Amino acid sequence: MKYKTEWTKKEDINREWYIIDAKDQILGRLATRIASILIGKEKAEIVPNVDCGDYVVVINSDDIKLTRGKENKKMYYSYSGYPGGLRETVFSDQLKKDSSKIILDAVKNMLPKNKLRDLRMNRLFVYKNDEHKHQAQSPKEYKF
Numbered sequence: 001m002k003y004k005t006e007w008t009k010k011e012d013i014n015r016e017w018y019i020i021d022a023k024d025q026i027l028g029r030l031a032t033r034i035a036s037i038l039i040g041k042e043k044a045e046i047v048p049n050v051d052c053g054d055y056v057v058v059i060n061s062d063d064i065k066l067t068r069g070k071e072n073k074k075m076y077y078s079y080s081g082y083p084g085g086l087r088e089t090v091f092s093d094q095l096k097k098d099s100s101k102i103i104l105d106a107v108k109n110m111l112p113k114n115k116l117r118d119l120r121m122n123r124l125f126v127y128k129n130d131e132h133k134h135q136a137q138s139p140k141e142y143k144f
Helices: 027-039 091-097 099-110 117-121
Strands: 017-021 055-059 075-079 086-090 124-126
Touching: 017 027, 027 055, 027 099, 027 117, 075 091, 086 091, 091 099, 099 117, 099 124
Parallel strands: 017 055, 055 124
Antiparallel strands: 075 086
């Protein structure tokens, strides 16, 4: 009798909802944890070609921190495609303008660059304060 490896299929995946409080968390460390949950790394039934991850709700994105004085050094760039169209934004200004974009960009750049990245990013919800609209899913608190 030969043993066969059972591969996880889309129908076999059950997704959990997690809530993460970003208050006084370091941006890079938080983003790696979120990316790991979105990929599904902590699950035993992970398969490389199937999206096995869970949903993540991040609250208090206004209170995210950086280490070693990077608040005034870290830059965000956007380019319009035209000559002279490069725009630079410092982290502290981006935090005032839209703090959810900071976490979304950090997590997006930590996910693998493949066809599953957009599907995984669709399961990430970031809110500026502690109010969110996902109480019906009863998310579990994720402890680090």
